[in-house]
Amino acid sequence: xxxxxxxxxxxxxxxxxxxxxxxxxxxxxxxxxxxxxxxxxxxxxxxxxxxxxxxxxxxxxxxxxxxxxxxxxxxxxxxxxxxxxxxxxxxxxxxxxxxxxxxxxxxxxxxxxxxxxxxxxxxxxxxxxxxxxxxxxxxxxxxxxxxxxxxxxxxxxxxxxxxxxxxxxxxxxxxxxxxxxxxxxxxxxxxxxxxxxxxxxxxxxxxxxxxxxxxxxxxxxxxxxxxxxxxxxxxxxxxxxxxxxxxxxxxxxxxxxxxxxxxxxxxxxxxxxxxxxxxxxxxxxxxxxxxxxxxxxxxxxxxxxxxxxxxxxxxxxxxxxxxxxxxxxxxxxxxxxxxxxxxxxxxxxxxxxxxxxxxxxxxxxxxxxxxxxxxxxxxxxxxxxxxxxxxxxxxxxxxxxxxxxxxxxxxxxxxxxxxxxxxxxxxxxxxxxxxxxxxxxxxxxxxxxxxxxxxxxxxxxxxxxxxxxxxxxxxxxxxxxxxxxxxxxxxxxxxxxxxxxxxxxxxxxxxxxxxxxxxxxxxxxxxxxxxxxxxxxxxxxxxxxxxxxxxxxxxxxxxxxxxxxxxxxxxxxxxxxxxxxxxxxxxxxxxxxxxxxxxxxxxx
Numbered sequence: 001x002x003x004x005x006x007x008x009x010x011x012x013x014x015x016x017x018x019x020x021x022x023x024x025x026x027x028x029x030x031x032x033x034x035x036x037x038x039x040x041x042x043x044x045x046x047x048x049x050x051x052x053x054x055x056x057x058x059x060x061x062x063x064x065x066x067x068x069x070x071x072x073x074x075x076x077x078x079x080x081x082x083x084x085x086x087x088x089x090x091x092x093x094x095x096x097x098x099x100x101x102x103x104x105x106x107x108x109x110x111x112x113x114x115x116x117x118x119x120x121x122x123x124x125x126x127x128x129x130x131x132x133x134x135x136x137x138x139x140x141x142x143x144x145x146x147x148x149x150x151x152x153x154x155x156x157x158x159x160x161x162x163x164x165x166x167x168x169x170x171x172x173x174x175x176x177x178x179x180x181x182x183x184x185x186x187x188x189x190x191x192x193x194x195x196x197x198x199x200x201x202x203x204x205x206x207x208x209x210x211x212x213x214x215x216x217x218x219x220x221x222x223x224x225x226x227x228x229x230x231x232x233x234x235x236x237x238x239x240x241x242x243x244x245x246x247x248x249x250x251x252x253x254x255x256x257x258x259x260x261x262x263x264x265x266x267x268x269x270x271x272x273x274x275x276x277x278x279x280x281x282x283x284x285x286x287x288x289x290x291x292x293x294x295x296x297x298x299x300x301x302x303x304x305x306x307x308x309x310x311x312x313x314x315x316x317x318x319x320x321x322x323x324x325x326x327x328x329x330x331x332x333x334x335x336x337x338x339x340x341x342x343x344x345x346x347x348x349x350x351x352x353x354x355x356x357x358x359x360x361x362x363x364x365x366x367x368x369x370x371x372x373x374x375x376x377x378x379x380x381x382x383x384x385x386x387x388x389x390x391x392x393x394x395x396x397x398x399x400x401x402x403x404x405x406x407x408x409x410x411x412x413x414x415x416x417x418x419x420x421x422x423x424x425x426x427x428x429x430x431x432x433x434x435x436x437x438x439x440x441x442x443x444x445x446x447x448x449x450x451x452x453x454x455x456x457x458x459x460x461x462x463x464x465x466x467x468x469x470x471x472x473x474x475x476x477x478x479x480x481x482x483x484x485x486x487x488x489x490x491x492x493x494x495x496x497x498x499x500x501x502x503x504x505x506x507x508x509x510x511x512x513x514x515x516x517x518x519x520x521x522x523x524x525x526x527x528x529x530x531x532x533x534x535x536x537x538x539x540x541x542x543x544x545x546x547x548x549x550x551x552x553x554x555x556x557x558x559x560x561x562x563x564x565x566x567x568x569x570x571x572x573x574x575x576x577x578x579x580x581x582x583x584x585x586x587x588x589x590x591x592x593x594x595x596x597x598x599x600x601x602x603x604x
Contacts, residue, residue, distance in 0.1 A: 017154030020078025143169030
């Protein structure tokens with residue numbers, strides 16, 4: 001009945017970005033031993049703090065030593081110095097490089113000749129290398145783009161600069177942006193004395209950044225890497241030791257039966273989309289040159305493993321939960337039917353009350369098992385949102401971007417951002433990091449097709465879901481309003497007819513049978529109608545249909561923008577489109593979660 005799946009243990013990974021002054025701004029005696037010693041002091045302190053966090057998070061991460069990862073744009077001057085020191089054996093940082101342009105062009109346009117040797121040494125290390133498509137003729141804009149990419153990827157920023165505000169792409173501007181994003185900034189003053197401190201937001205809105213001691217970095221990082229005290233770790237432990245349950249197909253069979261013939265109700269555009277049999281290649285990346293030809297495999301080895309695990313678990317528990325609420329409502333109607341015959345034939349069918357008792361007991365046991373023992377409802381909605389987070393990651397990692405935060409509208413009390421699965425998702429995202437890529441014309445063309453394939457798949461899914469759920473809701477509602485309720489009304493009205501007149505018309509035998517049927521309709525049909533409405537309400541057929549219809553329209557507009565325009569798009573433009581796509585999906589899932597989070601299994 002069950003199949004074991006590997007429980008992924010997540011390593012503690014802390015990402016340290018670096019930004020700094022160019023060589024010409026550091027003085028003629030750079031790099032001097034004083035500032036190198038300060039940089040080493042910072043790296044030692046970071047290692048100590050990360051080890052302390054790892055010790056306090058026992059059971060949350062793998063027992064392996066935590067990984068420190070330096071995210072470096074390898075700029076001439078301070079960035080090269082910090083990177084060189086960080087990857088030394090005594091510190092053991094893992095290196096991931098982010099360049100604003102292709103690395104050979106970067107050397108020519110962005111580095112001085114005296115920096116070539118150190119740059120080549122660092123570039124040739126076994127590391128992840130991402131080469132963006134920044135403008136070659138606009139150095140400030142290219143530096144700004146790579147600075148934004150570093151901030152997306154880091155948990156802490158080391159800034160070696162003189163403390164002055166800067167223009168576009170300069171260290172001061174990047175530091176101010178980091179502080180606005182609430183990223184801790186470790187400042188190493190490039191001026192003599194080389195002060196070290198932690199820069200943070202002002203205590204009140206509008207106040208300038210404030211300086212604090214580097215020791216406060218531990219307090220800043222604990223909320224990021226440790227499980228918040230208000231969140232129970234039991235769901236996480238359950239997920240990590242999870243087995244794959246076998247789905248119960250009752251819900252899918254019921255939905256397919258009720259929504260039979262749904263394709264006829266599709267609009268012409270949706271019918272054409274669903275009939276489109278053009279399947280995208282299994283791996284569009286494989287035809288590209290190094291290093292882009294490995295992107296597909298990297299995503300399968302990383303995101304896809306986590307996605308499949310969470311997705312399969314969510315599907316299984318969703319099927320079990322939905323099947324059980326259909327079963328409980330059906331058993332409730334069956335209990336009313338048993339009670340009716342027990343009351344109608346109290347002497348001959350008195351034993352039937354035992355059947356009613358068994359049905360009610362079964363309902364209570366199923367509700368208790370589903371809610372208290374198996375946590376079906378909780379597992380389903382948590383695993384589904386976790387899976388969707390991993391699904392979006394595979395479209396953002398190639399562009400060195402990250403999935404938008406789980407957010408919900410302010411009027412919804414349930415905040416997915418403060419849950420175990422959001423913490424776990426962020427931990428996995430940090431561990432996976434970036435993948436090597438050279439963002440050239442071939443990359444951008446391929447990525448655009450990959451993103452369009454993903455959007456098209458979601459358009460098809462929501463077209464199908466909208467049509468099926470709308471038809472299912474309409475038929476269930478019509479069955480109650482046009483069938484069960486009128487039948488009950490007719491039965492009640494016929495009951496008002498004098499029994500002696502009915503006996504004269506039908507005879508004694510048929511009169512007794514008619515009275516039995518009328519009583520049955522008057523008592524049992526309302527229970528059946530309530531069960532049907534309960535299933536429709538619990539399944540949120542109408543709400544899912546309306547939401548899928550709205551999402552299909554938004555995604556269709558996005559797909560049209562990606563597919564129809566022949567103009568080449570930059571990584572910045574495609575990144576904005578990808579983040580918009582992911583935001584649509586995550587907001588939809590958050591709304592879906594808000595709809596179902598208050599719907600555990602209940603007695604009918």
